[in-house]
Amino acid sequence: MRRGWKWLLPLSALPVLALLAYGFRVNPRDIPSPLVGRPAAAFTLTAFDGATVSLESLRGKVAVVNFWASWCYPACYDEAPVLERGWRAYRDRGVVVVGVAIQDQTEAAQKFIRDFGLTFPNARDVTGKVSVDYGVYGVPETFFVSRDGRIRGKHVGAVTDDVFRTRVDALLQEGG
C-alpha cells in the first residue's frame, strides 16, 4: 500500500460523523400531523369558571388550542406563563387562547390555573373526546387555528414566546 493511502482511514469516518451532525437539524418526533390544513374538530366544553367554551364561537378569530395537564412537569409549567403573556398581548387583535386540560383532576387543574394566574378560557376534557379528535399524543401539544377554522399548525412540547409570536403573526397577516 502506498504511504499516503493510510490517511484515508481517518478521513473515511468524516461522512458518517457529518451525517450524525445533520441529525440535529431534524426532529424525528416532528411527524407532520395529518390534521394540518383540515378543519379543526368542533368542541363545546364547560370551563372551570362555569362558562361555555366552544370552537364555533371563535370563528373569525385566530385560536390557539393548548392541551395540557397539571402533572405535566416541566413542559406545561414552562409554557403556562408564555401562553398567558401571548393571550394578554394579542387578545385585542382577535386572538383567543383556549386551554384544554386532559387526563387531569379538577382540583389539581384549578390549582395550576390559580398558581399561574391564567386568565384565558380553560376547560377540562372530561371524556377525552377532544384530545382524541385532535390526535393528541402527549402533553403539551398546541394547535394553531386560522380565522376560517382550519388547523394551520401543530406544536409538540412547550410553546416559547418566539413560537407563539411567529405562528400567530402569520395567521393574523393572512386575509387581513
Added chain:
Amino acid sequence: MIPEVGSGALIVALALAVYGSAAAAAGARTGRGALVESAQHAALGVFGLVSACLLLLTYAFLTFDFSVRYVATNTNLGTPFYYRITAVWGALEGSIVLWAWMLSLYTLLIVLRHRHNARELYPWVLTVMLAVSAFFLLIMTVPAPVFERLSPIPADGRGLNPLLQDSGMITHPIALYLGFTGLTVPFAFAMAALITGRVGDFWIATTRRWTIIAWYFLSLGLLIGGWWSYHVLGWGGYWAWDPVENAAFMPWLTATALLHSVMIQERRRMMRLWNLALVILTFSLTLFGTFLTRSGVIASVHAFTQGTIGIFFLCFLALVVLTALILLAWRWDALAAEGELDSVISRESAFLLNNVLLIAATFTVFFGTVFPLVSEAVRGVKVSVGAPFFNQVNVPLFLSLIFLMGVGPLIAWRRASLDNLKRNFLWPVLIGLVAAAVLSLLGVGSALAVAAIALTAFVAATIAVDVVRATRARVRLGENPVRAAGGLLLRHNRRYGGFIVHLGILVITLGITGSHAWSVQTETTLQRGEHTDLGGYRVRFDGLNASEESNHMKVTGTFSVTNGRNLSTVLLPAKKYYPQEQSPIAYVDYRLGLLEDVYLVLGDFARDGSEATVKLQINRLVSWIWIGGAILTLGAALSIMPERRRPA
C-alpha cells in the same frame, strides 16, 4: 443541601479526572513514577466521589427530596420503595451517573490489577480511562446536571415512567452498562499500544479477559432487555430491531468478532491492524449507542429526553474516532502481519470468514438504523426501517455464522487435510442431514426452521465429537470418564468455556427459531363466560375487576386457561392507568413452559365487565432463549477462570 453537595462533589471529581489523566500521560512521557502514582490516587478519588454521588442521589430518591429536579421528575409520593431505587438510573441524568460510576470502578480495578504487570502501557491506559471518565463527568456537570435544584419545591413529583417499573429494569441497565463501560478497557489498552508503539501481542493477551467480561455483560443486558420487552411491553416479542436495541447489538457483534480474531493474532501473529481497528470500532459503537439514546436524533421507544447533550456526545465521538484512526494510520507500518494465510481450508480462514460475516451484520444493522437519517438528508423523505429488512438481511448471515461455529473450533490451523476434515466432520454432517430429513418428514414446512435446526444439530455434534474424543484420550490413560470430562473443562477452560458459550448460543437459536416458526396468536372479543380455543388451549373470560394501587388504577381480567390434559390455571392480565400517562399500560399475564408459553394481553373492555377483548398467544420455545442465557453465563465464567493447564 443535597443539590449543592452533589454538584460540588461532581466538580471535584471532574477536576481530579482531568488532572489524573494529564498526570498519567506526563508520567509516561517523563518516566517519573511519582506522577503515575499521583494519577492512581486521583483515580481512587474519582471512584470515591462518584460513589458518594450515587449514594446521595439514591438517598434523595428514598427521602422524596423534590428540591432535586431529577428526583421530582422521576418519582412521586406513590412510587414504591423498590422503584425509587431503579428510578435513580431511570432517566437520562441518573443513567450517566451510573455509567460514570462503573467507569470509575473499572479504572480502579485496572489500577489494582495491572499497576505492576502492564509495563509501559499502564500509565497510558490510566490516561485514557480517566479521560473517558472526565468526559462523562463533564456531561453530568454541564448538559445533564443531575443535582440541579428545583425551585419552588413541588409538593409531589411527576413519577417514574410506568414501563420502567419492573424488576427487569434493575438488572437490564446495570448489565448493559457494565458491558458498555467494560469495553472501554480494551480500547484504553489498544490506545496505549498505539501510543507507545508496543503494538505486539502483549495488549491482546492482557485484555482478553476484560473483553470477555464486557462481552458477557453486554450479552446479559441484551437478553434481559429481551425478557423485559417480552413480559412487559405486551406485544409478545422480545426483539424489535428498534434503533436503540441495534445500538447495543452492534458493539456486541464487533466484540464477538474481536474475541475470535484475537485468537488468530495470538496463534499466528496476524491481523494486528484488524484487531486494533475492531477495538476502536467496538468502543466507538458504544459511544454511538449512547449518542443515539440521548441525542433524540433517531426516534425510538428508548429515547431519553433531548437537549444539548447530543452535541457533546457527537463531539466526543468525533474526537475518539479521529484520534484513534490517526494513531492507527501513524503506526501503520509497524502493524504488518508476521504470519500469512496458508490455505483457504484452515481455522484461520474460518475465523476470518466469521469476522467478515459479523462485520457485514454490523454494517447492515448500522445502515438500517441510520437510513432514516440518510433518507431525510438526501431525499427529504421521512422513512422508517422495520424488522423485515433486518431479518431478511441478517438471517442468512447468522445461519452462516452458526455453520462456522461448528467448523472453526475443530478444523486444523494452517491447512486442513482431507483426513482432518473427515475425522472431525463426517459424523456431525451426517447428524445435521438426518435432523433435516427427520424435520421434513415430520412435515415442518418452514425451510428456514429446518435449516436452522439442522445447523444447530451439526454444531452440537461437532462439540460432542470433540468432548468425546478428548475424554476418551484421558480414559485411555486410566482416568474414569466423569473425572476426565470434568478435568477437561477445568484444564482447558478457555476452549471448553468457549464451547459452552457456543452451546448457549445454539439453545438461544432454537428458541428464536421456534418462536418465529411455530407461535400462533389470535385476538378476539369474549362475553363473560364465553371461551376461545387456540393451539389446544381453551381460554374462558370470567369477568373484570377494578382496584386502586399505590400509584395507579388497575383493571384486571380473569381468564381460566385449560388444555384438556394437565393444565388448569387462571391468568390475570390487566390494564394499568397511571394519572401521568396518556394511555393505559398493559400488564401481561403468562404461563411459561419449556415447549410453549401461554401469553394473554387484555385489550378493550366494557365498563360493566360484560365483555373484553383479549390477545392470546401461544409462543413456542421462547423459554429456551432465557435458558440459553444461563448456559452462556456458565461458559463465560469458565473461560475467564485462570488457566490450569500444566505445561506439557
